[in-house]
Amino acid sequence: MIKRxxxxxxxLSFFKKKRHTFSQNxxxxxxxxxxxxxxxxxxxxxxxxxxxxxxxxxxxLCSIQKCIRVKDINEIGDKYHHTFFxxxxxxxxxxxxxxxxxxxxxxxxxxxxxxxxxxxxxLYVSVxxxxxxxxxxxxxxxxxxxIFLKNKIKCEVCYAKTKTNKNSRIFLFEENWWSSNCGLxxxxxxxxxxxxxxxxxxxxxxxxxxxxxxxxxxNIVFMQYREINNRYKLLKYRCIDSGLGVERILYVLNKRDDxxxxxxxxxxxxxxxxxxxxxxxxNSKDFRKIIDYTRTIIFIIGDGIITNGxxxxxxxxxxxxxxxxxxxxxxLKAKEKEITFEFCKIIIDAYKKDYPYLRDNIRTIFNExxxxxxxx
Numbered sequence: 001m002i003k004r005x006x007x008x009x010x011x012l013s014f015f016k017k018k019r020h021t022f023s024q025n026x027x028x029x030x031x032x033x034x035x036x037x038x039x040x041x042x043x044x045x046x047x048x049x050x051x052x053x054x055x056x057x058x059x060x061l062c063s064i065q066k067c068i069r070v071k072d073i074n075e076i077g078d079k080y081h082h083t084f085f086x087x088x089x090x091x092x093x094x095x096x097x098x099x100x101x102x103x104x105x106x107x108x109x110x111x112x113x114x115x116x117x118x119x120x121x122x123l124y125v126s127v128x129x130x131x132x133x134x135x136x137x138x139x140x141x142x143x144x145x146x147i148f149l150k151n152k153i154k155c156e157v158c159y160a161k162t163k164t165n166k167n168s169r170i171f172l173f174e175e176n177w178w179s180s181n182c183g184l185x186x187x188x189x190x191x192x193x194x195x196x197x198x199x200x201x202x203x204x205x206x207x208x209x210x211x212x213x214x215x216x217x218x219n220i221v222f223m224q225y226r227e228i229n230n231r232y233k234l235l236k237y238r239c240i241d242s243g244l245g246v247e248r249i250l251y252v253l254n255k256r257d258d259x260x261x262x263x264x265x266x267x268x269x270x271x272x273x274x275x276x277x278x279x280x281x282x283n284s285k286d287f288r289k290i291i292d293y294t295r296t297i298i299f300i301i302g303d304g305i306i307t308n309g310x311x312x313x314x315x316x317x318x319x320x321x322x323x324x325x326x327x328x329x330x331x332l333k334a335k336e337k338e339i340t341f342e343f344c345k346i347i348i349d350a351y352k353k354d355y356p357y358l359r360d361n362i363r364t365i366f367n368e369x370x371x372x373x374x375x376x
Contacts, residue, residue, distance in 0.1 A: 001254045004086075004264045005353075007116075007246060008064050011088045014108050014115065015062040020090055023063040025354075028084075028299055031309040035181040037317065038068035038300075042089035043180070043221075043241045049093055050184055050223060052236045059095035064088055064246070066303070066355075068296060070317060073324070076292045077285040079212060079258040083321070084296040086246040094237030101220050101240045102143045105191065108244075109217070110151075116253060120151050122194040124214060126160060126205070128187035129172035133232065136172060137187045137222075144170050144189070160205040171205040178219075183227040184235075190219040195257045217252065218244035260288050264350060268295075271346050276334035286328035293321040293328075294339055295347050301365045302358045318372055326376070339373075341366050 012022060026045045028038050039045065042065040048054040065087050075081040092101065108115040109123065125144050130136035141157060148155040148169055158164060160173040179185040192214040199213065208214040221241040225232040251262040260269055260280075268291045269280050280287050297318055304310030322339075329337040344366050352359040 001263050002250070004246060004250055004350075007250055007253070008086075008088065010114075010116065011108070011244065012062055012064065014104075015060075015090045017114075018060065018090075018104060020060040020062040021058040023061045023091075025063060025065055027303040027307045027309070028066040028068050029303040029307050029309045029314065031307065031311070037311075037313055038070065039065065040067050040069045040071075041180075042067065042087035042243050043091070046091060046093075047180070047182055047184070050235070050239050050241075051182065051226070056093055059093045060091070061093070062088075062090040066299060068300065073320070076289050076324075078288070079260070080215060080248065080251075081292075082247055082259070083292050084299050088244040088246060090240070090242045092240035094239065096240065097238065098139055098220075098222060098240075099143060101222075101242055102140065102189065103147065105218065105220060105242060106147050109191065116249065118193065118252070120148075121153060122197055124169055124171065124192045124194065124205070126171045126173045126176050126190045126192070128176040128189070129159065129174045131174055131177065134177070134187065137176075137189070140187070140189045140222075141170055141172075158205075163202055163204055164208075166201055168201075168205070173205070178221040178241075179227060184223050184225075185227050185232070186222045186224045186238075188219050188221040191217050193217050193252050195252075212257075215248065215252065217248050218242065258284075260284070260291060265291060267346060267350070268343075271343060275336040275340070275343075276329075276332050278332050278334055283332055286331045289328040290325050293325045294343065297321050297325075297339075297369060298344060298347055298358065298365055301368045302355070302361060305361050305364060306357050315372060319376060322369070322373055323376055326373075339369055344369070 030037055049056050067087050068084050072081050072083055076083060109118045110120045127140045128137040145155050154167040155169040156167040157170045158168050160171040176188050178188045195215055196213050223239040223241055224235060226235060247259050250264055251259040254262045256262055269287055272287055272290060273280055300314060300318055304314060348358045348362055
C-alpha cells in the first residue's frame, strides 16, 4: 500500500512540472503572534505575500507544511480529525486562476500515471452558493460541470441541504466562503470522496458529510478580498490557495474508512494494542486520542526546541493534551498508562527523514513530557 512519502513526492512532483517553486516547510510554533500560537494552515507562512507586504520573484509555489489546529482538539476521537497534520499546498500569486486550479486538481486526484488514480465517479464537489454580499460562484460550477461531463459522469447541481439523486454531483453551499485570521477571504470549492458508494441515495449532501460517507479531501480558495471592519477590499492581485491533507488522501488511497488504520498511523495503533492488551476496534476513540495528542505534543516540543519559542501559552496547550492522553489511558483500564520513551520513538521514527531534529532531540522531548506531566 502507498505510504506517506510517496504521496508527498507525487504531489510536489506534479506541481513542480507545472512550474511551481518549492516553498520550505517552517516550524509549527509561532512566536509573538496574537492571532494564533501555531501554523494552522499551509498558507500561513506565505500570508505576507498575499497581503503584498512582501514581494516574491516567483508566482507559483507548492509545499508540505506541518499544521496544528487547537480548535479541533475536542473533535478528536472520530475517524478523520487530527490536531496535528501535514498539508500539501499549491499557490498562485496573481498568476493562474480558477480554470487551471480546478483542472489540475482533478487531474492530480484521478490520473493513474501522474496523479493518485482515484475513481472520478466517487468524487463530489461543493461550490459557494452565494450570500448577502456575494453571488454564487457560477464560473466554478461551469468548470466542474465541464470536467464531469468530459469524463462521462452525469452531473446535476443541487443545494447542499436538499435531497440528492444518483446524478447529484455539484453542491451549492453558503459555507463555502473561506476567511483567514488576517481577513483574506474568497469563495472556495471543496472535493469530497465517497467512501461507501454502494449505499443508498436520497439523503442530503450535508447528511453524507456528517455521517463521514463523503470525506473532504481538499479545497481551493479563490482569494480576491480582504475583509476589514465588515468591508471588503479587492486584493492587489487575486490568488489561488489550494490544500490537500496528507492523512486524508493517505487513508483513502489505502482503501480504509479510518485514517488511524493507514500505513502512517497503524503502527501506533499496534503499539498501543501491544502495551495495553486492548483491541483498537473495541476502544477506537481512546486509541485515537492517545495517538493524536501524543503526536501533537511531540511536534510542539520538538519545534519549540529548534525555534527556542516554547512559551507559557504553548505549555498550557501541551498540559491540556497530556491531561487528555491520561484520561484516555485511564478509560482503557490498562496497566500501561504512560507515554513511554518507546512510544515517542515509534512516532518520531515515522518522520525522522523529513524532520531529523525530532530524532536528534528525542531525549529532550521525552524529558519535557515527563516534566510537564508532573505539573498536571
